Amino acid sequence: MIPVYQPYFTGREKDYVNQCLDSTWISSKGEFIGKFEKAFAEYIGSPHATSVANGTVAIHLALEALGIGPGDEVIVPTLTYVASVNTILQTGAKPVYVDSLEHSWQIDPEDVRRKITPRTKAVMAVHLYGLPCDMDSLTRICEEHGLLLVEDCAEGFGTWYHGKHVGTFGDIATFSFFGNKTITTGEGGMVVARCRAVIERAYHLKNQGVSPAREYWHDVVAYNYRMTNICAAIGLAQLESAASIIAKKRQIADWYREALRGLPLKFHDELPGTVHSYWMCSIAVDDAADRQPLREHLRAADVETRPLFHACHTLPHCAVEGHFPVASSLSARGINLPSYPALTRKQVEQVCASIHAYFQRAARGQAVDSAGLRRYASAGSAV
Ligand SMILES: *Cc1c(COP(=O)(O)O)cnc(C)c1O
Numbered sequence: 001m002i003p004v005y006q007p008y009f010t011g012r013e014k015d016y017v018n019q020c021l022d023s024t025w026i027s028s029k030g031e032f033i034g035k036f037e038k039a040f041a042e043y044i045g046s047p048h049a050t051s052v053a054n055g056t057v058a059i060h061l062a063l064e065a066l067g068i069g070p071g072d073e074v075i076v077p078t079l080t081y082v083a084s085v086n087t088i089l090q091t092g093a094k095p096v097y098v099d100s101l102e103h104s105w106q107i108d109p110e111d112v113r114r115k116i117t118p119r120t121k122a123v124m125a126v127h128l129y130g131l132p133c134d135m136d137s138l139t140r141i142c143e144e145h146g147l148l149l150v151e152d153c154a155e156g157f158g159t160w161y162h163g164k165h166v167g168t169f170g171d172i173a174t175f176s177f178f179g180n181k182t183i184t185t186g187e188g189g190m191v192v193a194r195c196r197a198v199i200e201r202a203y204h205l206k207n208q209g210v211s212p213a214r215e216y217w218h219d220v221v222a223y224n225y226r227m228t229n230i231c232a233a234i235g236l237a238q239l240e241s242a243a244s245i246i247a248k249k250r251q252i253a254d255w256y257r258e259a260l261r262g263l264p265l266k267f268h269d270e271l272p273g274t275v276h277s278y279w280m281c282s283i284a285v286d287d288a289a290d291r292q293p294l295r296e297h298l299r300a301a302d303v304e305t306r307p308l309f310h311a312c313h314t315l316p317h318c319a320v321e322g323h324f325p326v327a328s329s330l331s332a333r334g335i336n337l338p339s340y341p342a343l344t345r346k347q348v349e350q351v352c353a354s355i356h357a358y359f360q361r362a363a364r365g366q367a368v369d370s371a372g373l374r375r376y377a378s379a380g381s382a383v
Contacts, residue, residue, distance in 0.1 A: 001302045002351065004280075005180035008248075008341040011241040016233035030229030036236045037190070043239060044165040046173070046192040048199035051227035051235075052206055055154040055176020058189035059087040061225055062172040063122075065191070065202040066148050068093050072121035074150075077107040078311040079327035080126040084152050085312045093121065097313045099324040104271055105129065105282075105334075108326070109137035116141075122148035127156030127166045129268060129336070130182070130249075130279035135161045135169045142170075150174075154189075157182040158246040158277030167192050172202070177231070180340075182245060182279050183238035185231035246277055248341040253278040255345055256337060259352035263359050264290070282308070284333040291333055294358050301354040308334030 020026050033051055041049035052058045068074060070092035076084055078097035088095040098111040105128055112123055123142055125133040142149045149169065153159070154176035156166040167173035175181075177188035191206075193199040204210075209222030227235075238245075253276070257267050264286040270276035285291050295305050311327045312318045337351060 002338045003304045006340045007184045011237045013234050013237040016237050020230045025229045028226035032229045032232035036232040039239050049192045050203045052189040052225045054187045055189040056083040057225040058174035058191050062174050063091045073119045074122045076124040078313040078324045085318050100327040106133040124150045126152040130277040132159050132161035132166050132274050155279040160275035162273050185235040188231045245341045249278045253281050255348040256281050280336040281339045282336050288332040297358040303351050306336040
């Protein structure tokens with residue numbers, strides 16, 4: 001089976017983890033924490049970073065550090081991972097969904113404008129699957145309306161927009177180091193901010209609200225969202241390999257793009273002025289009816305894939321009325337292909353050959369079995 005993802009450890013991960021074990025510094029104190037935070041902040045070009053236990057608590061912490069809570073509205077793309085929306089709900093604020101753009105799959109700035117109300121406090125930009133949002137438009141809108149800008153960069157490590165790394169445009173930004181993210185610490189996350197007071201507030205809240213000046217003095221309802229030294233050790237080693245990880249992923253995307261040319265699908269392409277980190281190499285088939293049969297065809301060929309996220313406005317606990325045609329269509333047509341750095345050219349070609357075979361069979365009108373979803377791939381077949 002060719003999986004969608006697997007972590008890539010070719011650097012000093014083992015060495016650094018063993019240093020934690022040998023020194024007994026395995027909890028959330030130790031030298032790797034500060035080193036990882038500093039190296040990470042330097043890598044993305046942000047003045048301040050604080051590490052956390054995962055990418056979900058990173059967003060929750062970021063929102064709380066900005067003072068977002070009950071009565072506030074936060075504008076968020078409906079096409080995102082559920083953590084973006086859950087964390088807004090956890091603060092007591094209301095998520096207000098917007099549609100996506102067909103060409104980039106990212107948040108639609110014009111729809112953001114339409115959704116602004118007197119209660120809007122912040123816009124959350126999510127750099128989905130490794131391509132940046134239209135940050136020129138989003139920063140302009142936030143400035144014009146006095147809104148805070150939060151960036152969920154969980155899928156955007158290695159993603160650049162007009163020469164700046166994502167996470168450096170907004171008031172605060174978050175990253176995830178889950179096992180399938182571009183760099184991983186097993187579980188882990190990072191909060192970065194341009195303003196010292198904001199990161200200090202995030203640090204205070206992640207660390208039980210303990211006073212910096214008085215021992216065991218806690219002055220606010222707070223959390224333990226800290227990262228361990230072991231995770232930071234892995235993170236530092238991953239960061240040292242980041243350039244080669246991203247180069248490999250971009251090479252893999254080029255192989256896919258080349259091999260999939262001419263088929264009735266769109267590759268999730270890089271856009272001018274951006275660097276796509278290809279967290280996922282993704283396609284959207286032209287006809288949503290092909291999505292599940294194609295995925296099953298690939299599974300039979302030992303290729304794992306994933307569907308694009310469900311639009312969050314359709315999930316039971318997030319549901320709202322509303323019309324989000326682009327997000328809904330992308331969500332129904334999108335497939336994430338195997339995207340991990342160690343994929344070989346041969347494996348990518350094997351995946352693409354299988355996709356070609358699917359469409360050839362479909363074109364000939366042969367039966368494509370898809371658990372009863374659709375018996376015949378071509379509309380002309382006698383069903
Ligand atoms: C992975 C991810 C998260 C959550 O990160 P975890 O580390 O899994 O908690 C949040 N937002 C997006 C867009 C993600 O892809």
